[in-house]
Amino acid sequence: MKNKNVSAKKAVDVIKNGDTIALCGFSLVGACEDIYTEVENRFLQTGSPRDLTILHAAGHSGRKDGIEHFAHEGLTKRVIGSHWGLAPKISEMITKNQLEAHCLSQGQLVHLFRDMAGGKPGTYSKVGLGTFLDPRQEGGRVNEKAKKTSSLVQVISINGEEYLFYNKVPIDVCIIRGTTADEYGNISFEEEALKLEALSVAQATKRFNGQVIVQVKNYVKGGSIPSKEVTIPGIYVDHVVITEDFTEKHRQTSSTSFNPAYTGTVKSVSSKMEPLPLSVRKVIGRRAALELFPEAIVNLGTGIPGDTIGPVSREEDILDQIYLTVESGAIGGVPLGGTDFGVVENPLAIIEHGYQFDYYAGRGVDITFMGAAEIDKQGNVNVSSFGNRTAGCGGFIDITQNARKVVFCSTFTAGGFMSEVKDGQLSIVEEGKFNKFIENVKQITFSGNIALQNKQEVLYVTERAVFQLTDAGVELIEIAPGVSVEKDILPYVDFELAVSSKLKVMEAAIFRDEPMNLAAQFFEEVDSVVEVAQL
Template structure:
């Protein structure tokens, strides 16, 4: 057997990446970040002005505000970026908003499927996901700043069997940089200590499809043939170069918060200690009301912000957490999802799928209930979570998830900016109104299409601390109002439009506003699944 030496030091990647190349990465928050390689590219550009004019292609948000793709956020190093989310990448958000880079924002799920379909030799991928949103070429075509709007959209509207779809065009890849735990001499890669599988195999195969080069950063380097075949995630036939980190603690961290914890891979199971009980405030009120939309055995997706921070803890407090199935778009199923810069992983997950496979399930309407945040909502039920003023954070997996879930529950405070509330004797009092309205006449960007939801008869709720709305064929309808809240002063006067509502509006359940538990478990267990 001919011995092939694929091992290089980090500076060797500079001989592989050329000016103008398209560089693909695979990561989720800091998970999968190849810091040795990314730091080398950054240092070379700052010192030698090369490589430069790169196109950066990535499916998920891939930073912890400092590392990951933030290493490449320099004017001129990358001149075109194609991704889904930059909420934890402030330097990228700034470059995009200041029009210093051509920026295309596509949905996370479709980017994972684009990698897979490019690997199969296809010219792109198609889906209904994105119709009616800013990704639709009839709106913005995913072009989120002027530089991008001066160019062609990467998305086309097509018709197949008399139905509308969006076609996401291929993006040929010159080089990809991926991560594993162990490589053998031939380049077979295992991921035993990685928190996620991500879309690494698809990206590697897509890169080879375009005759590109595949670089893998690992912690361990072993003799060829010693890795269990079924543990190999990326075969050596797809790998050109291997970089072995010399400082795993710093440059090959499992997550932003830890170098390695077997609980995040599912190899060890943490004791079932539940989640910390939260004190009663406006956010917990929203979480409690949201939880009342659940039923036994529901497959659930939690978005970041209020949903991720409150729904799980409320379920734990009420003793129903084990009765539902929490999932994360990154591929984790079961366990307890983490938030912040560790969003994307779970403590003690029961399964970890490839990124694209999770989105297969999501796009196939596998999610029973998704809980998502909301920044702006209009009278047609459209929601914006991707653009705030001039700053684009991106949509992440929001579009794939919300357009395809059986039920969508948006969770957010009624107003934003210095909102203060008080809860006393099972009633809510707005002691200081927020500075900014969320129910507005016009959105900065459409991330969720009310029209699309209406056309597929999707169940959509908008839950706040003081009111609950439902999306109907006629428009947004006020369904419930919190005890202690004045309809005119606290609701209608804080909206740019008047919702539909009846003369009598139901009062939200008082147990939501109590300091003790709701004692909701018995009622929950009596609920039936919608198809029963």
């Protein structure tokens, strides 16, 4: 059928009370602001549609747009997603039990879309065992309203081994985004920063006889999009909505209307980028970067890792010697941080979201760098729920349970912590109000026990100390120059901390303005490998 073009008002007519709506996005990449705004306005004006279930794989907001349009009591009854760290209104509704909240892992959600598209009853994986996703703990139910319902996750056994089974969630309507549509409804993604799981979401929706709505910037003659550039075939598409204002309602990222360097169409000149100023965050990123090696395949999490590892690698002139990846599907280049996390400048490749997680699940990542909110004596880490805030796990569990080495990057304490980095030393100016190394984490997002079973190497890097996971728990192995174990570390750890008999002082170069000369170390490693190969 030709001429699927409709207004946002007309497209939203297909959404009924109680429907399950699938969204596809990552931060504000993929956000269909024209359609989301129309749903929100219609509810506020008429009280309908209401009691929706919102299903989404990745964190989908920029603190005020994206999924935040659905943050109204009565409009949304249930949310099933992986992360709400950039969605403060949704997070508040979860805390106040104004909706039912199920947090599942990002990778399993994108695989669930794909498996539902193929007619399967769900997806199964070892991802989540031993964490709050495990139904023997919370089963992904992250507030009291959800805990009164059945978990969407079950424990199953295959050939005598335990797996988690993530049950199907039938979809009534999906809202996804592309760049250009033709009259047949074929969709291309040429100006989108990521491919995401849009194809799987559309196919999964059709599996349940649902309606597929796509927002685009351009509308062209039928058949004029080159066949290989069609990301979503028109046979999956019911309605096409052309954005009214692509600079505000169809932004490429939260901070950018459009930058061709984010699609790989052009390569920006990275040499003009200013080095990061020396700070505690950079110190953590620098120490973590010492774990890199030539040809390493790396994943970066949001926060300190996403904000520092890429820039530090560029400053040290080793960026071309490693492969940075982000779970969104981007490979190579320099990952962006903040509300643009998930996007990469000068990527070498951009693949679909689900295929990136296939590679991660197959232990393709040499090192992942992740943040940490709480760490306990067993080496468990919590990043998903702290204080009265529910952030969710994102792709954290998928990645950390399968990477060969896991490096957590975090300040040692939180809440007003201040320090000074100068002349190769660290001095504590004001200690944080909250300890991060505690007896038991509030919620297990990373299981130290599972990591030991998987024989993973695990480090916990802070500005003043480095710890490692051992069979006996967390052990202190390095301290910063200028720091005292008795004065600056032990009083702020809530459990009996093991201290290595081989305790070292962190390299002073980490705490100086000038580069650490990592490139020379990298080339030494490469030369030694070549020499061995020649022998």
